[in-house]
Amino acid sequence: MPIEESEKPLVVKVNGAAQLVVQDAEAYQKLLDRLEYAETIAALSQGIKEIEQGKGVPAKEALEDLKKSIKFNVSIALCIG
Numbered sequence: 547m548p549i550e551e552s553e554k555p556l557v558v559k560v561n562g563a564a565q566l567v568v569q570d571a572e573a574y575q576k577l578l579d580r581l582e583y584a585e586t587i588a589a590l591s592q593g594i595k596e597i598e599q600g601k602g603v604p605a606k607e608a609l610e611d612l613k614k615s616i617k618f619n620v621s622i623a624l625c626i627g
Contacts, residue, residue, distance in 0.1 A: 549573075 549556055553573040558566040569577075596602055603611075 549568065549570045553570060553576075555567045555569040555573075557564050558568065593602075
């Protein structure tokens with residue numbers, strides 16, 4: 547079965563040890579997308595945990611600090627619905 551159909555990587559071994567992995571480009575992109583999603587979820591979970599521990603900064607305060615740090619007038623609108 548071709549790699550494109552199985553979406554499984556082909557592992558090339560030398561002397562019994564894995565040396566190279568060949569994978570269909572579409573399957574590889576799906577893997578990268580899943581990794582990015584997992585990393586995003588982990589970062590959001592960490593942020594929520596820190597907020598629950600009182601380590602967060604209110605959004606308005608954070609935006610004001612950002613405006614000061616970039617040293618030019620930026621109008622930032624915060625919409626909370």
